[in-house]
Amino acid sequence: MELQAAPEPSARPQLAVVMPVHNEAASVRSVIDELSATIVAAHAVTLFVFEDGSKDGTGEVLREIAASMPALRVSTSPERKGYPRAVRDAILSIDPHKFPVLLFLDGDGQYDPRDFKRLLAEFRTGDADIVNGYRTRRTEPLYRSLPSKFLRRLEGLLFNPGCKDVTSAFRLMRTEVAQAVAREVRYSPYNFWLEFTARASSMGYRQVEVPVSYRVREGATKVYGLWKMPKILRRELGALVHTWLDYHGPEVVRFASVGLTGALVILGLLWALTGVAGIPYLVSAALAIEASILWAFALHERWTFRRIAKSQSLVRRFLAYNLVALAGLAVNLVALFAFTELVRMFYLVSEFLAIVIAFGFNYFASRRFAWTGRPGATSRGEDRTRVPKGIEDD
Ligand SMILES: Nc1nc2c(ncn2[C@@H]2O[C@H](COP(=O)(O)OP(=O)(O)O)[C@@H](O)[C@H]2O)c(=O)[nH]1
Ligand SMILES: [Mg+2]
Helix, strand or coil: CECCCCCCCCCCCCEEEEEEECCCCCCHHHHHHHHHHHHHHHECEEEEEEEECCCCCHHHHHHHHHHCCCCEEEEEECCCCCHHHHHHHHHHCCCCCCCCEEEEECCCCCECHHHHHHHHHHHHCCCCCEEEEEECCCCCCHHHHHHHHHHHHHHHHHHCCCCCCCCCCEEEEEHHHHHHHHHHCCCCCCCCHHHHHHHHHHCCCCEEEEEECECCCCCCCCCCCHHHHHHHHHHHHHHHHHHHHHHHHHHHHHHHHHHHHHHHHHHHHHHHHHHHCCCCHHHHHHHHHHHHHHHHHHHHHHHHCCCECCCCCHHHHHHHHHHHHHHHHHHHHHHHHHHHHHCCCCHHHHHHHHHHHHHHHHHHHHHHHHCCCCECCCCCHHHHHHCCCCCCEC
């Protein structure tokens, strides 16, 4: 429900400050006061507060504040949406023509709006689509910081997003970008930003971060809790894997198919060189392995990674892939040895596990060292036209 009419239409590009709140009656007034004294006072800003499902009168407090604050627009709804849906709906409801730039921050006062100028300074350089506030000092209980660290690390490995604080809820973005990414977020049931950052990275958007402070929360967290943590960890982990498969699933299947054909090349050549030409089998195997690497490289280049923007020379890619494939062989042998000799598994079961591990190694190392680009990503130079102008100071 819109509680206040839109402010006078203005031709100036405006910044939309977007903030979700749920059961924050005790602190929302001071949070808005602080925003008014900082960001709202210094820039052409409309502050959008999205409340749903509060039982403590947050909606009434917001209505009261809105009556005397023309730059504030409040939206409320009786049913609690949960953080991810509330954030997604909030971002998607902003008119990108009127508000070309969007600042998101949580409405619990943990982020300091004075840090906005740091985000803005970085944003104005035009190097990033999304500027994140990187929380330098987080004081959180261990039950929360450990799973969070694990998920952040995993996201770093899987998506290489270019920023560390992937769950930050303090972000300055082009509204179009924020909406394009938010529209795709669908798996994360608690966090939202973990998946948002992953998708933004997969979609080729540039994310950078600047250090911001992070204050101790007034009032309890509305999303997390000690007993919910195992479930949250499991569900968010699932969300990350799902998201990853959305972008990389077909590529992994292609990579595996090429691996299978490579194995056939090895077997065929081994037979031809030893069975037909009489070369000692270890020599044949070495030749066959190198030949299969060449074969697989050609297929990866032409098929598996055909859509990936190539940033280095063909020779460098080939050398990198060659090393990766040989290292993969070593990984396979070490895993086979470890499972068979140390864990005492049957050697064929060991080799099966070793193949799975070596496959994972090969894929990730190939993406890290040989085909490093993103599908269809454009080079930085071509993107320069997207430099944001937006946001003027008052
Ligand atoms: N609109 C809306 N806001 C929510 C909901 N859940 C949490 N929030 C708000 O989202 C922000 C972050 O929530 P918080 O409890 O601080 O999560 P934490 O910082 O991760 O512990 C706060 O401003 C909450 O009031 C929800 O279901 N709907
Ligand atoms: Mg919080």
